[in-house]
Amino acid sequence: xxxxxxxxxxxxxxxxxxxxxxxxxxxxxxxxxxxxxxxxxxxxxxxxxxxxxxxxxxxxxxxxxxxxxxxxxxxxxxxxxxxxxxxxxxxxxxxxxxxxxxxxxxxxxxxxxxxxxxxxxxxxxxxxxxxxxxxxxxxxxxxxxxxxxxxxxxxxxxxxxxxxxxxxxxxxxxxxxxxxxxxxxxxxxxxxxxxxxxxxxxxxxxxxxxxxxxxxxxxxxxxxxxxxxxxxxxxxxxxxxxxxxxxxxxxxxxxxxxxxxxxxxxxxxxxxxxxxxxxxxxxxxxxxxxxxxxxxxxxxxxxxxxxxxxxxxxxxxx
Amino acid sequence: xxxxxxxxxxxxxxxxxxxxxxxxxxxxxxxxxxxxxxxxxxxxxxxxxxxxxxxxxxxxxxxxxxxxxxxxxxxxxxxxxxxxxxxxxxxxxxxxxxxxxxxxxxxxxxxxxxxxxxxxxxxxxxxxxxxxxxxxxxxxxxxxxxxxxxxxxxxxxxxxxxxxxxxxxxxxxxxxxxxxxxxxxxxxxxxxxxxxxxxxxxxxxxxxxxxxxxxxxxxxxxxxxxxxxxxxxxxxxxxxxxxxxxxxxxxxxxxxxxxxxxxxxxxxxxxxxxxxxxxxxxxxxxxxxxxxxxxxxxxxxxxxxxxxxxxxxxxxxxxxxxxxxxxxxxxxxxxxxxxxxxxxxxxxxxxxxxxxxxxxxxx
Numbered sequence: 001x002x003x004x005x006x007x008x009x010x011x012x013x014x015x016x017x018x019x020x021x022x023x024x025x026x027x028x029x030x031x032x033x034x035x036x037x038x039x040x041x042x043x044x045x046x047x048x049x050x051x052x053x054x055x056x057x058x059x060x061x062x063x064x065x066x067x068x069x070x071x072x073x074x075x076x077x078x079x080x081x082x083x084x085x086x087x088x089x090x091x092x093x094x095x096x097x098x099x100x101x102x103x104x105x106x107x108x109x110x111x112x113x114x115x116x117x118x119x120x121x122x123x124x125x126x127x128x129x130x131x132x133x134x135x136x137x138x139x140x141x142x143x144x145x146x147x148x149x150x151x152x153x154x155x156x157x158x159x160x161x162x163x164x165x166x167x168x169x170x171x172x173x174x175x176x177x178x179x180x181x182x183x184x185x186x187x188x189x190x191x192x193x194x195x196x197x198x199x200x201x202x203x204x205x206x207x208x209x210x211x212x213x214x215x216x217x218x219x220x221x222x223x224x225x226x227x228x229x230x231x232x233x234x235x236x237x238x239x240x241x242x243x244x245x246x247x248x249x250x251x252x253x254x255x256x257x258x259x260x261x262x263x264x265x266x267x268x269x270x271x272x273x274x275x276x277x278x279x280x281x282x283x284x285x286x287x288x289x290x291x292x293x294x295x296x297x298x299x300x301x302x303x304x305x306x307x308x309x310x311x312x313x314x315x316x317x318x
Numbered sequence: 319x320x321x322x323x324x325x326x327x328x329x330x331x332x333x334x335x336x337x338x339x340x341x342x343x344x345x346x347x348x349x350x351x352x353x354x355x356x357x358x359x360x361x362x363x364x365x366x367x368x369x370x371x372x373x374x375x376x377x378x379x380x381x382x383x384x385x386x387x388x389x390x391x392x393x394x395x396x397x398x399x400x401x402x403x404x405x406x407x408x409x410x411x412x413x414x415x416x417x418x419x420x421x422x423x424x425x426x427x428x429x430x431x432x433x434x435x436x437x438x439x440x441x442x443x444x445x446x447x448x449x450x451x452x453x454x455x456x457x458x459x460x461x462x463x464x465x466x467x468x469x470x471x472x473x474x475x476x477x478x479x480x481x482x483x484x485x486x487x488x489x490x491x492x493x494x495x496x497x498x499x500x501x502x503x504x505x506x507x508x509x510x511x512x513x514x515x516x517x518x519x520x521x522x523x524x525x526x527x528x529x530x531x532x533x534x535x536x537x538x539x540x541x542x543x544x545x546x547x548x549x550x551x552x553x554x555x556x557x558x559x560x561x562x563x564x565x566x567x568x569x570x571x572x573x574x575x576x577x578x579x580x581x582x583x584x585x586x587x588x589x590x591x592x593x594x595x596x597x598x599x600x601x602x603x604x605x606x607x608x609x610x611x612x613x614x615x616x617x618x619x620x621x622x623x624x625x626x627x628x629x630x631x632x633x634x635x636x637x638x639x640x641x642x643x644x645x646x647x648x649x650x651x652x653x654x655x656x657x658x659x660x661x662x663x664x665x666x667x668x669x670x671x672x673x674x675x676x677x678x679x680x681x
Contacts, residue, residue: 060664062408064388097672100681163548185534268493268535268678276675282379283495283671285386285404285664 049298056291057084067287088292098276098293102300105273108187108262109255112194116202116251117244119195124206124243125236128213135211142203154193154264161189161265189265194255202247209243210236245308253301273297345602346371348381348392350589352561353447355622362609368602376538385410385594392594393603396446399436399588400496403661411442412595418604419444421611421631429628433588435658443590444607447625450648450656451497451585454540454559457574459487459550472505472580475553476524481531487550490543493535495674496667497585498525498553500659505582510657513666518673525677535678541565547573555587556645560624577645583655588628620646 058067072081092098127138145153160166161183168180183189213236221231237244259274266272273293280290347359351374359370373392375381378401384390385405397405405411416422422444429448430440437443455469463483464474474480475489491498500510502521509517533549543549544562546569552559559577566573591610593603609615613631620627620636626647633641641647648656662670675681 062404062664064386064408064410066386066408095672097675097681164546268532269680271675271679271681279671279675282377282383283674284668285382286668 052291053295055287056088056295058288059085060286060288066285085288088289089296091289092292092296101271101273101276102297104271105256108190108272109252112191112255113248113252115191116195116198117248120199120202120206120247124203124210127207128210139207142200146200150197151260153197154261157193157196157265158184184265185267187266187270190262190270193261193265194258197261198251198255201250205246205250206240206243209240213239249305256301257297344369344371345599345606346373346391346393347606348373348375348395350374350396351376353623355618358610358615358618362606366605368605370606389596390594391598393597393599394606395592395594396589397592399433399590400659400661402443402590402592403436406437406442410594412593412597412600413441414444414593415604419608419611421608424611424613424629424631426628426630432658433590435660436588443592444611445628446589446591446610447619447623447627448586448588449556449625450579451492451501451553452556452577452579454544454552454554454562455576456487456544456547456550457576463487469576470578470581472501472582475551476502476505476528478528478531481528484550485531488533488543488548489531489551490534490536490540490549491532491553493537495670496659496662499670500585504657510585511660513662515669518669522673522677529677529680544575545569545573547571557623557625560645579645579648579652583657585659586656587658
């Protein structure tokens with residue numbers, strides 16, 4: 001589920017920005033501009049969502065496909081029976097295991113997002129303040145890792161983190177530790193994997209927000225006697241806020257549903273909802289239950305984010 | 319029949335008739351990775367003119383998801399027994415037409431009998447290869463920690479006082495709830511295929527009591543971990559452990575890997591050739607299966623993948639080092655202690671997965 005939600009939001013926020021700049025100048029383009037992302041959302045987000053939602057209301061069956069259909073024609077009586085099964089949703093709350101998994105995913109994604117922000121902000125700030133001629137190259141360096149397969153990069157981290165990996169060899173050789181550190185198959189490795197993988201998604205929106213910032217504001221603050229730290233928190237951070245919010249969403253949302261990183265770098269006791277979903281789908285072969293887990297994950301994620309965006313929209317209107 | 323189904327039937331009828339015309343040219347073979355020597359497929363194409371589209375997977379679950387979604391387009395697939403058992407119930411396999419298999423008599427009737435527990439009368443399958451789950455271990459690390467004792471018992475992973483001595487060098491178990499729980503139940507002297515809640519609880523209690531000594535539950539990474547000396551004991555598939563042994567020898571780092579079938583008895587699995595009922599090239603599929611049943615082909619599979627084949631005609635052509643390896647072809651005495659794992663009811667599978675998550679995460 002992480003990919004469709006992720007890409008849907010990328011597109012949602014991106015289209016919103018272009019929409020605002022565009023409409024002020026050219027009114028006739030409104031319809032065509034809005035229709036493209038709307039169509040995109042409908043085809044790649046809304047319709048798949050409805051399909052998953054439909055499956056979540058059915059019951060699992062030993063058949064192809066492995067669930068019952070919601071609508072049944074009764075030709076003799078000319079009835080159309082609609083059978084909805086809410087049991088899957090109820091079951092999610094019967095067993096605290098699912099709630100634990102949601103909370104644990106949100107915790108891992110949340111901590112990773114904070115660290116990604118802390119690392120990405122200085123990078124984005126530096127790029128935005130460097131010479132315009134150098135910016136292109138620096139941004140290319142941020143994006144460059146995407147040229148290699150994501151899976152390969154995660155495997156590379158396994159090589160760094162394992163017991164006889166590069167980091168341990170170096171620390172042992174330098175005499176800093178005398179027992180190899182166990183880093184692989186821990187939550188620590190999962191945090192590293194997520195922060196590393198999603199860093200560009202945080203850097204890019206931060207950069208675009210910081211680049212637009214008017215430097216004279218900082219000079220004015222300095223002239224009026226503000227300390228650099230105060231200016232940073234009173235001017236730079238609020239001006240970068242749209243970038244911070246966009247970046248945090250781009251990292252947090254896919255990280256919650258992340259499956260590959262925790263299964264490769266995490267331990268067997270790293271509990272994340274992506275893994276639970278996998279188990280429901282592949283081990284229990286219960287597609288309806290897996291769909292219900294995915295739908296609830298979406299609601300848990302999307303609702304608070306929509307509230308944030310709503311309140312933001314109101315502020316912009318003022 | 320509802321209108322939608324009628325339409326589907328019509329579409330199927332059309333596709334079947336076009337398939338009949340286009341038959342004989344290709345066969346889509348979906349197999350486990352590293353499971354067949356490439357020359358078998360090349361020779362098959364040379365002899366019959368049928369092109370083989372070869373594709374690989376690495377988990378039964380992945381194969382099942384594809385087949386259950388329908389319209390996979392594959393003609394020959396290789397599920398494991400307990401998976402095939404349930405998939406046959408779902409009606410996704412065509413019956414095998416033995417009149418098209420001239421080499422069927424090469425198969426070992428004793429093994430066929432065992433396999434029929436998964437599929438009555440073996441109507442939907444033809445055996446491909448079989449193997450066991452057992453203990454892969456680092457000979458020197460174990461000797462250092464446990465002394466000079468024979469490694470032939472599940473005690474070393476199920477007895478907390480022994481497992482604790484191996485905690486530092488690493489114990490891994492397959493991340494496969496049905497198989498590991500079956501082995502644990504058998505170790506406890508219970509029916510390995512029991513679906514009783516109380517029995518599952520006992521198995522869970524056993525695994526939880528040693529859980530702290532396990533490094534991880536893992537179904538593929540243990541091959542390289544064993545070969546590199548990162549793990550000292552792994553409960554894994556025999557072919558995987560032998561692969562680790564080969565890799566360790568090649569690397570020449572002095573890592574010495576052994577495999578043993580535990581004396582308490584262990585699980586035997588069968589990978590079976592089957593034809594999906596919606597396979598577009600059924601005749602070509604039968605021809606490919608018949609080719610694989612030839613003694614030379616089966617022997618070449620056994621020599622390549624280090625798994626046993628249930629093919630009598632193959633035996634004289636299987637390399638001595640493979641045929642005499644008790645980890646691949648166990649003695650009849652050991653064979654008597656092997657049990658297959660049956661497919662479970664959906665309700666029990668749910669309970670099993672939940673219990674397994676509990677064991678893994680300590681919840």
